[in-house]
């Protein structure tokens with residue numbers, strides 16, 4: 001039987017070229033809508049010397065300049081507060097009284113913006129898409145999903161709509177309530193799936209025996225869903241989680257309701273599969289994170305910052321929004337599940353990028369290489385920064401938790417081996433400082449990659 005990767009039945013019968021035509025048909029319509037309904041977008045088109053009807057293809061779209069980065073969104077929100085007494089920005093395209101749901105990111109950097117703002121129509125459309133995507137991880141009617149994230153007005157909350165669309169029951173508890181309470185709820189509700197950040201999933205492996213006197217494997221989950229940070233893209237983390245929980249761990253993602261993707265049921269990680277090309281063009285539009293010049297995303301292995309343009313959105317459609325996520329794109333058929341569309345691996349945030357001796361280095365690349373030394377290391381590490389990124393005066397300092405079985409006498413040799421691997425793979429010569437296992441604080445939300453020594 002052919003797999004139904006896409007929600008809309010006709011898409012499952014289309015070739016990738018036909019899918020692109022389908023996207024392009026929606027694209028011009030969405031852009032016209034944005035131009036007519038939002039003064040922000042009208043101004044951006046005018047500044048670019050373009051009209052929505054000039055943009056008929058994805059290639060035309062790639063030629064448009066970036067319309068928005070995070071700071072523009074903040075400014076747009078301030079302007080709409082001043083002018084119209086609401087925080088949704090001058091890029092809001094629907095009447096403000098039509099807003100049905102709003103959500104913001106966890107606000108780790110700067111003033112939060114309400115990037116996840118939807119009308120009823122939006123959430124009906126996106127909820128079905130989110131649900132379909134989670135069904136690819138096997139979730140369906142009757143599944144109980146413990147859902148541990150920062151809840152309330154936060155972005156992850158919208159995934160609950162997807163779960164309900166499937167007839168699954170979310171058991172949503174704010175991750176900030178503390179791990180003891182989270183574990184108690186697992187014990188009380190007997191879920192079939194767990195959804196949380198990869199670092200929390202990792203942390204629960206240690207905590208469960210202490211709190212419940214059993215192992216996470218005893219939960220007999222059908223699957224674990226992770227999002228919010230780079231986790232199972234690192235092979236050692238995927239292996240560690242899957243062997244502890246005794247089930248498949250999936251990675252899912254949809255920044256601002258765009259770029260919807262999920263990893264597949266495979267031993268090896270093959271990236272976020274772009275299973276909702278009818279939602280946005282995010283996988284088809286990349287730029288260099290520094291120069292913001294277009295990078296060819298049809299090129300297998302291309303690395304760039306993703307640029308979001310929504311295809312069917314009423315409240316806050318993204319148009320040429322560079323949200324800061326740097327990805328690597330794969331265009332070949334997935335060797336495991338046969339998915340023919342694009343796949344993306346998250347590399348890092350554009351503002352996390354380091355420049356060491358003129359070379360672009362993503363912290364995750366360092367983490368990836370260090371984690372490969374598990375069990376000689378725990379996989380937990382920090383990059384110590386003395387000054388704001390991106391420029392780092394070498395040597396870059398890396399703090400690494402050594403493994404439980406490693407003695408003081410083993411450290412110089414381990415340090416040499418890790419340094420050699422880092423030099424070999426990404427051409428950096430680090431200064432390594434070892435700390436004891438468990439010494440680096442773990443967070444129930446996002447675990448930071450940097451230790452900042454500057455104000």
Ligand SMILES: [Zn+2]
Nearest residue numbers: 264334336337
């Ligand atoms: Zn696959």
